[in-house]
Amino acid sequence: MTITFPNSARSFDEAAKRVRFLGYDGMFEIRFLVEADALRMEPTQSNPSERDYLAAFDRIRTRILEVAVRVYASKRKNLIVLGPADFR
Secondary structure (H helix, E strand, C coil): CCCEEECCCEEEEECCEEEEEEECCCCCCEEEEEEHCCCCCCCCCCCCCCHHHHHHHHCCCCHHHHHHHHHHHHCCCEEECCCCHHHH
C-alpha cells in the first residue's frame, strides 16, 4: 500500500519547532514532523511566528509530501521526522 495525504491539516509545535501533519498507509495513521530548519523561511525573519512556519510549510507542501513519501518508503515507521538532509 502507498502513503496518502487526504487531510491537508497541519499544526505547529512551538516547543519542538516542528510542523506536524498526517499521512495514511491504508488504515494506519502515520505521523510526520518537519523540523523548522527544513522549511525555507524568508531570510529576513529573525523571530518567525507559528503563522510564518505554517505559511512556509504551505509554500512547499508539494515538495514536503514528495519527500515524506520517499522517506516513508525507506523507513516504514509510524513516526517520521523530516529534517534538512531529507530535502537534499
